[in-house]
Amino acid sequence: MKVLISPNFKDMYEPNLEIKQFPDGDTYTRIPQIEECKGEDVILLHRLYPEQNTKLMELIFLLEALKKAKSIVLIAPYLPYSRQDKLFKQGEVKSAEIICSLLREKGIEKLITFDCHFLKKEGEFEYGGLKIKNISLNKEMAEHAKEYLGEEFEVISPDQGASYLVEEFGGESMKKVRGEYNEGGEAYRTIEKMEFSGDVKGKNILIMDDMISTGSTMFKAIENLQKAGAKKILCASTHGFFLKDSLKKLKETGVFVSDTIPSEVSEVSIKKIIEKIIKGEE
Secondary structure (H helix, E strand, O other), rough: OEEEHHHOOOOOOOOOEEEEEEOOOOEEOOOOHHHHHHOOOOEEOOOOOOOOOHHHHHHHHHHHOOOOOOEEEEOOOOOOOOOOOOOOOOOOOOOHHOOOOOOHHOOOOOEEEEEOOOOOOEEEEOOOOOOEEOOOOHHHHHHHHHHHHHOOOOOOOOOHHHHHHHHHOOOOOOOEEEEEEEOOOOOEEEEEEEEEEOOOOEEEEEEEEEEEEOOHHHHHHHHHHHHHOOOOOEEEEEEOOOOOOHHHHHHHEEEEEEEOOOOOOOOEEOHHHHHHHHHOOO
């Protein structure tokens, strides 16, 4: 087996692939040990975010070079376009399905990722013809939260789509209703309302979600819990994008994420899980 490591995994491992840009912005990739990959099982570590469109193109080039490998398993901690698995308006496309189909067509036997948005639970799946192993970090996040909240706290998800993250802890989910897409150049659906019927008065609360993008969902959840009398509130997510200055605002309440997407509040590491995968133990 051959393990190939992209430069965007350098926070965990020493890269052994070359990825650069030409002066005009075009992508350059090179696998120095390509001859050693022929007829071998390959595990490729490559992040697909941020700059997801560029990172996908880098991946396509790497896969083209690996056509003579026996098999390819991709470890991509966050799968971009995973939120676009449903059609809301005529003329849209299921981008998540397109990306998965493309990866399968380019030779990936299995994708290993973390808390994939459209899968809603941990396990083995097939989507767009691609085999996917979805690993959840909910246990790791709940355990880490004890450093902030102690042993006594309740776990809540800010919408029903993330309910699988909290169910095993006896946690409840808020009900979130989004409106239509905004006018203008940004595709964004505002939150019309968020409802929660649980009793949180005087309790410490961990809000757990699969991703934090602009933070709008977390902000609304925090507001609701504060009104309901929660004692202390902490936010946690597998993937932290922290767009639109949301990290600065969330730090006022308390927030941490994993290092699927490295950030200054990445406090839960996926490195040990990846090492188990490479050893065939996961």
